[in-house]
Amino acid sequence: MPTQLEMAMDTLIRVFHRYSCKEGDKFKLNKGELKMLLQRELTDFLSCQKDPQLVDKIMQDLDANKDNEVDFNEFVVMVAALTVACNDYFVEQLKKKGK
Numbered sequence: 001m002p003t004q005l006e007m008a009m010d011t012l013i014r015v016f017h018r019y020s021c022k023e024g025d026k027f028k029l030n031k032g033e034l035k036m037l038l039q040r041e042l043t044d045f046l047s048c049q050k051d052p053q054l055v056d057k058i059m060q061d062l063d064a065n066k067d068n069e070v071d072f073n074e075f076v077v078m079v080a081a082l083t084v085a086c087n088d089y090f091v092e093q094l095k096k097k098g099k
Contacts, residue, residue, distance in 0.1 A: 015041055016075050028069035031059050045082070 019037040020029050035055045038046055062074045
C-alpha cells in the first residue's frame with residue numbers, strides 16, 4: 001500500500017499528464033493547457049487573483065528554458081513554491097492563535 005507521500009507524488013504526475021497530453025508535445029504544457037490546469041486544479045488560488053495577465057506571468061516565470069512550454073520539472077517548481085507559501089501562511093496563522 002503506497003504511503004501518503006507516494007500517493008501525492010503519483011497525483012502530481014497524473015495531474016500534469018492529464019493536461020499535457022491535450023495538444024502538441026505530450027510531455028509539456030503549452031499556455032492553453034497550463035491555463036486549463038490552473039483553472040481546474042487551482043480554482044481557489046485563481047479566484048483570488050484579479051490580474052488578467054496572471055497566466056502569462058506564470059508561464060513566463062515557469063518557463064525556465066524559454067521554449068514557451070512548461071515541462072514537468074518547471075511545473076513541480078510552481079507546485080513547490082505554492083506549497084511553501086501555503087505552509088508559511090498556515091504557520092503564521094498558528095503562531096497568531098498561540099499568542
